[in-house]
Amino acid sequence: MTYQIFSHALPNATPGTQRVLKANHFGEAGARPKVYLQAGLHADEWPGFLVLNTLLRMLKKADEAGLIQGEIVIVPVANPIGLAQNFHGYIPGRFAFSDGGGNFNRNWPQLGQKVEKRIKSEITGDIAANVDLVRHAIHEELCLLPETTELQGMKKTLLALSMDADEVLDLHCSGEASMHAYVAQEFEGHFRPLLALLGAKVGLSELETGAASFDETNVSVWRELKAHYAHLVPWGTRSLTVELRGENDISNDFAQQDAQALFDYLVLREVIAGKAPAIDDSELVYYPLDAMDLVKAPCAGIVCYHKAIGDEVEAGEVIGEVVNLTDDNVETSSYPLVARTNGVLFARVQRRLVVCGESIAKIAGREHLAFREMGHLFED
Template sequence: MPYQIYSHTLPSATLGTQRIIKAHHFGDQGARPKVYLQAGLHADEWPGFLVLNSLIKLLKEADEKGLIQGEIIIVPVANPIGLAQNFHGYIPGRFAFSDGGGNFNRNWPQLGEKVKKRLHGEVSSDSQENVSLVRSIIAQELAELPENTELQGMKKTLLALSMDADEILDLHCSGEASMHAYVAQEFEEHFRPLLALLGAKVGLSELETGAASFDETNVSVWRTLKSDYAHLIPWGSRSLTVELRGENDICDEYAAHDAKALFDYLILRNVIAGDTPEIDDSKVVYYPLDAMDLVKAPCAGIVCYRKNIGESVEAGEVIGEVVDLMDDDVDVSRYPLVARADGVFFARVQRRLVVRGESIAKIAGREHLAFREIGNLFED
């Protein structure tokens, strides 16, 4: 099938408004492997927009040359709802203003138990037949999801496009950060080449975060089923969240580099025909998510950092200070930001005016931190 663009209309939230999600399709429908990519689910995180725009150009050329072997779906703008939340030039696109509010990348529909109930008694000794069966049941469950609101419609649309894919790549970014990714423990080795191609040295290894995020939701069905059926039902889907550096790390050079990395990865996975890329993954290191220190502001004020993104830190080391502008004595108005883990300082908020108690910096550590709660590893 030649390159096609499909528009998916969301339920109209208010009189006279209508939003759409555009999906770019390459390859024959049903061809394998199938890879799904999206950007901007957090609508204030924009590097992925330009990266996927650049990747689409590469894929159009590959399509014209007949090199597409699998199926590729790209949604370059995944959250038109969040993008519309423009408040005097500022787009607070991480949280929904309507439909009960909440983080756009949390609390997605969990279908695992429903699929397992429908599957009961149908599993055979043919693992690939089982994968096809599970995918058909997932499609049935997706069709029954409600779309009474615009947000429900958006989630249903994105899941319908992605949940039968072999791989799902969800592109995000942090405030200020080095390239990194959140990867399920089961997929560390599978995605190591992708991290290497992107130049990510930090991978956060997770199991159950409790967030019910988009990438977790796409694999949660398979994780649920494998607990009962093990090898009879292999992984029918693998997903990860890629953090494309910081919010302002947007330029043609970065976009070209990252798009080429994604294109090479598609070659590696036999989705596109081409010469297999050479990969050096020796610099990719996985750190347990429950070993990640979220450094919190000890007071409200202006933050000044002593350490730079990408630098190593030691537990007890001061990585910066927050200046409390309300202190009477300016000579003692600086409060230290103290690392609680040995590791890599890889991300921080972009704002320099911070609120007391908020997490403003991230350190990837190697050892479990007692104050990190398994199943509740994301605070927002």
């Protein structure tokens, strides 16, 4: 058996407290391919917790049977800081209360330019050697990252566990949603089997969002180097963000279904020995992220949707309404939510009391929308 659990202590935020990240390791260290999985970076998104817990049980059996061929690292609870933000029974785990605040999945350290300076005089025509060179340089730069605060320590630890992986799978969810994923354009084909196994019909394809999210950060070094050295530096890491439906889509059935899909994908990538699964990706469609309509609340009030998750919609169609509870005339207090593109309604906020101007629904479209700004494709 190769299964090991390593505990990584974060810097003390306050006297007498300390949080820990637990990483589950399968396979021999350094074996390839290496796949890294984590859940709960947004600490109020919980389906991934149960999915990875279920996957761990499957992997332990595979390990006992000697089937682990590569290396697998799983951090089932990636953000103990956010989970501790319990405010009167509610865990607002998307944004940090301390360390300057901000979205836990934004503004991760970007190492591309620093790594390029380290390796530029040593790049050769040996592609395999170049990959090793880059990974060593990434490790050296990671060691230099500050870890004075608890949040800095968490980011540094998670990147140290993931940035040498061949694939990085970051598990999230939306408020209410169908299964979908955010995938870099370069990896559409590579991750198509994974999305098919998960039953996703919507993939959001992007080149670079400008968010410096966790999954983007894991490939940003390689994207930077490929701009300089093209084919001499291959994709050493591929990553994506998987959205496991909605916040309340948590059950043993869903967890078993999704964990089996992830397990089958690990077999497909030959990380685990076994018969490769059959793939039917006929229902999966990739939509450009800059074609995604973020439907905004025209006023504050109670939202009522006329369309269900997964429904096709047309530009100009009313997909719901927001009722302004303070309008003087109750006969005219309902304001329509109008789609601005043809596509699929795939996600919306779970709560029904909404704030004026906030994005409350997402429609995956096929044509670029002029009001969507490249480099700022995520609003939070």
